[in-house]
Amino acid sequence: MEAVLAFVLLVGGPLLFATLVFVLSRTNRQRRELLVAAMRELDATDVRSRNFGLLGTVRGVPVRWDTLGGGRGHPVHTMCSVSLGHAPRFLMDLRQQTGEELAQVRAGRAVDVIVGDQAFDDAFIVEAAPSDVAKKLLDAEMRRMLLRMRPVRLCVARDTLWLDVIGVVGVAIAKSMLELVLALRRRIDEIPGAIAEERMTAEAREAPGAAYRGATPASAAALDGWSPQGEKELATLLLARKRRQHRTWTTTGIGIALYLAFALATMRCMR
Numbered sequence: 001m002e003a004v005l006a007f008v009l010l011v012g013g014p015l016l017f018a019t020l021v022f023v024l025s026r027t028n029r030q031r032r033e034l035l036v037a038a039m040r041e042l043d044a045t046d047v048r049s050r051n052f053g054l055l056g057t058v059r060g061v062p063v064r065w066d067t068l069g070g071g072r073g074h075p076v077h078t079m080c081s082v083s084l085g086h087a088p089r090f091l092m093d094l095r096q097q098t099g100e101e102l103a104q105v106r107a108g109r110a111v112d113v114i115v116g117d118q119a120f121d122d123a124f125i126v127e128a129a130p131s132d133v134a135k136k137l138l139d140a141e142m143r144r145m146l147l148r149m150r151p152v153r154l155c156v157a158r159d160t161l162w163l164d165v166i167g168v169v170g171v172a173i174a175k176s177m178l179e180l181v182l183a184l185r186r187r188i189d190e191i192p193g194a195i196a197e198e199r200m201t202a203e204a205r206e207a208p209g210a211a212y213r214g215a216t217p218a219s220a221a222a223l224d225g226w227s228p229q230g231e232k233e234l235a236t237l238l239l240a241r242k243r244r245q246h247r248t249w250t251t252t253g254i255g256i257a258l259y260l261a262f263a264l265a266t267m268r269c270m271r
Contacts, residue, residue: 031067031076031078031168032049032054032065032067034168034169034170034171034174035054035065035078035169035174036054036056037171037174038171038172038174038175038177038178039056039058039063039174039178041171041175042058042059042175042178042179043058043059044056044057044058044063045057045058053065053066054066058178058182059182061082061182061185062082062083063080063081063082063178063181063182064080064081064082065078065079065080066078066079066081067079067168075166075167076166076167076168077164077165077166078164078165078166078167078168078169078174078177079162079163079164079165080162080163080174080177080178080181081160081161081162081163081181082160082161082162082181082182082185083159083160084156084159084160084161084185084188084189085159086159087158087159088156088159088188088189090128090129090130090133090134090156090188091127091128091129091156091157091234091237092126092127092128092134092137092154092155092156093127093128093153093154093155093156093157094124094125094126094127094128094138094146094152094153094154094155095124095125095127095153096123096124096125096150096151096152096153097122097123097124097125101125102125104244105125107243108239108240108243109240109243109244109247110125110127110240110241110244111127111128111129111233111236111237111240112125112126112127113126113127113128113131113134113135114126115134115135115138115143116135117140117143119147120138120143120146120147123147123150124146126138127237127240127241128237129230129233129234129236129237130227130229130230130233130234131230131233132227132230133191133230136187136191137184137187137188137191142180142183142184145176145179145180146180148176149165149173149176149177151165151166151167152164152165152166154184156184156188161181161184161185161188162181163177163180163181165177
């Protein structure tokens with residue numbers, strides 16, 4: 001009996017492991033085929049796999065896909081990211097609205113920009129600065145696409161824009177994800193200058209007897225500058241993130257301390 005059990009463990013273990021590897025490999029291949037199909041529909045070039053991700057060029061823009069998770073108790077995350085070429089003077093972390101997220105906002109540990117669309121505002125936390133850039137960026141079409149993709153997270157950080165959709169996506173959703181990140185990438189460069197132009201136009205028109213024909217060469221370089229309000233909003237956002245991080249560290253530290261105290265007490269009782 002022991003010999004039979006040993007044989008089963010010796011043969012069955014590696015066989016089970018090989019089966020799991022085969023299933024996961026096949027699943028990942030099927031996911032990538034869907035993403036490749038979506039990229040091909042947008043005339044992607046240079047599509048290839050690298051470092052556990054999928055790379056390609058769409059409309060001259062390098063795009064990266066990653067699929068994460070999918071293990072027991074962990075949902076699949078499908079992520080599409082593009083480089084912005086430079087770090088924009090704009091930060092955003094758009095994520096699902098939950099009771100915990102709202103509690104963070106009320107406690108000053110998060111920021112939520114209200115864009116004026118009831119369904120969208122009820123679905124997402126928009127942690128962004130400057131807020132006027134975020135509102136222009138998230139126009140009606142962008143809001144519809146994001147609502148259709150839920151649950152979703154959208155971030156602009158440093159020089160990268162990435163979109164994370166929870167779940168295995170089909171070709172239609174993958175194509176929409178590509179369209180969205182490419183449109184956002186283009187508009188992130190355009191909107192700050194447009195807002196600054198509007199501000200300069202309004203200020204010029206308010207000056208007595210002044211005429212204004214648009215940005216002069218001397219002022220063109222300053223068109224992406226933030227207003228004083230934008231600077232205050234950035235400071236508020238960064239402070240909220242610092243408070244949230246501090247709260248996380250404090251909670252983690254307390255948890256570790258309680259665990260160590262419990263473990264020490266248990267060891268003493270066992271003596």
